[in-house]
Amino acid sequence: MRLEILGDATDESKDDIFKIKLEDAKYEYLRLVYPFNPEIEELPNDRAKNWQTKCAIELYNNIGNEGIISYSENGLSESYEKSGLSKDLLNELPPAKAGVPIEEKMV
Numbered sequence: 001m002r003l004e005i006l007g008d009a010t011d012e013s014k015d016d017i018f019k020i021k022l023e024d025a026k027y028e029y030l031r032l033v034y035p036f037n038p039e040i041e042e043l044p045n046d047r048a049k050n051w052q053t054k055c056a057i058e059l060y061n062n063i064g065n066e067g068i069i070s071y072s073e074n075g076l077s078e079s080y081e082k083s084g085l086s087k088d089l090l091n092e093l094p095p096a097k098a099g100v101p102i103e104e105k106m107v
Contacts, residue, residue: 025055
């Protein structure tokens with residue numbers, strides 16, 4: 001993320017923000033792919049980790065623009081739907097894993 005966003009892999013000035021965005025991206029993946037299984041807390045493979053990184057970069061770049069539904073200026077157009085993420089990024093996700101919602105047992 002340092003290299004892509006800051007242009008310098010040794011610049012640690014934004015590491016705290018990057019860590020937060022990576023964690024947010026991880027939970028976005030889990031929420032969207034495993035909506036009925038909140039017990040899954042780790043990403044399943046390297047593809048998911050790659051998506052996490054791309055998502056974290058997108059979340060970082062959207063700081064201050066959260067919740068934009070549509071924006072257009074000088075031929076540039078932006079719109080966000082789910083979680084403020086682009087359609088292209090969301091289309092990279094595997095289909096949500098179906099299942100039965102977990103019910104909490106009453107004691």
